[in-house]
Amino acid sequence: MTAVDTLIEHAMVVTMNGAREVITDGAVAIRGSEIVGVGKTDELAVDATEVIDGRRFVVTPGMVNTHIHITGEPLTRGYVPDDTPFEENVFVWLCPLYSAYTEDEERLSAQLAAAEMLRSGTTAFLEAGTVRFVDAVVDGLVEIGIRGRIGKWVWDLPPEPAVYRQSTDEAIANLDKTLATHRRVADGRIQAWSMIVGHTTCTDELWRAAAALAGQYKTGLNFHMSPAAMDPEGFLAQFGERPIVHLASLGVLGPNCVLVHCVHVDDAEIALLARHGCSVAHCPTTALKVAYGVTQIGKMPEMVRAGVNVTIGTDGNNASNYSDMMRATYLVAGLFKDARRDPGMFPAEQAYEMATLGGARALLAADEIGSLEVGKKADIVLHDRDRPEWTPLLNVANQLVWSADGRGVHTVFVDGRKVVDDYHLTTLDEHDLYRRAQAAGEAIVARSGLPDRAKWPRR
Numbered sequence: 001m002t003a004v005d006t007l008i009e010h011a012m013v014v015t016m017n018g019a020r021e022v023i024t025d026g027a028v029a030i031r032g033s034e035i036v037g038v039g040k041t042d043e044l045a046v047d048a049t050e051v052i053d054g055r056r057f058v059v060t061p062g063m064v065n066t067h068i069h070i071t072g073e074p075l076t077r078g079y080v081p082d083d084t085p086f087e088e089n090v091f092v093w094l095c096p097l098y099s100a101y102t103e104d105e106e107r108l109s110a111q112l113a114a115a116e117m118l119r120s121g122t123t124a125f126l127e128a129g130t131v132r133f134v135d136a137v138v139d140g141l142v143e144i145g146i147r148g149r150i151g152k153w154v155w156d157l158p159p160e161p162a163v164y165r166q167s168t169d170e171a172i173a174n175l176d177k178t179l180a181t182h183r184r185v186a187d188g189r190i191q192a193w194s195m196i197v198g199h200t201t202c203t204d205e206l207w208r209a210a211a212a213l214a215g216q217y218k219t220g221l222n223f224h225m226s227p228a229a230m231d232p233e234g235f236l237a238q239f240g241e242r243p244i245v246h247l248a249s250l251g252v253l254g255p256n257c258v259l260v261h262c263v264h265v266d267d268a269e270i271a272l273l274a275r276h277g278c279s280v281a282h283c284p285t286t287a288l289k290v291a292y293g294v295t296q297i298g299k300m301p302e303m304v305r306a307g308v309n310v311t312i313g314t315d316g317n318n319a320s321n322y323s324d325m326m327r328a329t330y331l332v333a334g335l336f337k338d339a340r341r342d343p344g345m346f347p348a349e350q351a352y353e354m355a356t357l358g359g360a361r362a363l364l365a366a367d368e369i370g371s372l373e374v375g376k377k378a379d380i381v382l383h384d385r386d387r388p389e390w391t392p393l394l395n396v397a398n399q400l401v402w403s404a405d406g407r408g409v410h411t412v413f414v415d416g417r418k419v420v421d422d423y424h425l426t427t428l429d430e431h432d433l434y435r436r437a438q439a440a441g442e443a444i445v446a447r448s449g450l451p452d453r454a455k456w457p458r459r
C-alpha cells in the first residue's frame, strides 16, 4: 500500500476534472503538498497517517479569487457610506484611508483578508497591489498559509496622496524590486506579479515597462480597467481610442493579463481581449454596491461567448464588503439571468468553473490548482453537510452556488497543509487577529481625519 499523509474517505468529491465527475463515497489522498489519489474509497489502497471520515463533507477544490484588495481596505471595511458616488468614493474616502495604514497594519490587513478567504473556502488569490509595505505583507501571508499572487500599488500619474506618489522611474523601480524580491516565496505559494493600478493612472511608458517586466520575469500582469465610464472617456479624450484598443496598440495584452472589471467595454474591445487570450476579473459585488451598471451594460455573457476567460473577484472591502467567493459566485450565476431575462445565463456549473478552473488559469496555475486531480497541489475544501442550507443534498452544483456560502466551510488544506480545522484557522489565533483588527480599524479612521458618516445616531 502506498503511504500518504492524509486520506479523506467516504466523502462526496466534486473533482472539477475534465469530465466534471462527482464521486460519491469518494476519497482524496494527500502526500506532501500534492494530491496523489482521487477515486472511490474502496479503490484507493493507501496507508494514511491521518484519516478523515468524509461522510459529513462535500470535498471541492479551493476557490480562486482573482481580485481582492488585501491592504488599504480590510481594516477599514464598511467605513465609506454606501451612497457615495464612484469618484468621491475613490478620491475623497479611499486614498486618505489607504495612506493612513502603517506597516504593521498592512500586515494585519493582509492576514484579515486571508483569514476571511480561507474560512470561506478560497485558497488562492490575486491581489490588487499592496499599497506600501510588500515585505511585511508577504511575511504575514506566509505565516497564515494561503496561496497568492502579490505586487505593489504602482502608478505614475496621480499627484496625491503624497505617501505613495511615484514618478515613472520610481514606479518602474518599484515593479522591478517587488518582482526580484518576491518572485517565488514559500515554495511558490506566494509569487510576485507585475501589477499596476491601471485605469487612467499610468503613462504609456509605465504600461510598456510593466508588460516588459512581466515577460522578463515570466509572470502575470494585472490592472484595473473600465469599471465605470471614466476610463473609456479618459482614453478617448487623450488618445482618441478606447482603453483596450490603446493597450493592444502598446503591445501590453497577452494570455498573462488579468484585467479587473471591464464593465464599460465595446464589442471591438471584447474581440481584442479574446484574441490576446486575456482573463477578466468580474467583481459582481462591487458593481452592485458602487453602481457600475454591470447588469445594464455589462457584456460578460458576450465575453464568455467570445472566449475570454471571465473569472470572479471580490474587490475591496469598501466597494464590496465581504470576501466570500461563494457569495460572489452566487451573484455571477444570478445577475445576468435577471438582466437578460434568460435562465440559461451562467448556470451554476459554469459559475463554479469560473470560481475554480477559470481562476486557476488566470493565475497561470491551471496545471497546479482549480481541480482535484492527481499531481495537482492539495488545495482542498471540506464543506460541512451537517447544516440546514446543505440539507437535503440532491444536486451538488446547485447546492454549492445557490444554497451554501462560506459559513459552511469546515476544513481547508493549502499545499497539503491543514490551515482551517473545525471552522478555525490553525496557523494563528483568530480571536487575537480580530481584536487587533478592530483596534487598528478605529485607529486608522481616527488618523485619516475623515468624518464618521454613519447615519444612525449613536448613544
Ligand SMILES: [Zn+2]
Residues within 6 Å of the ligand: 067, 069, 128, 224, 260, 315, 316
Ligand atoms: Zn480593485
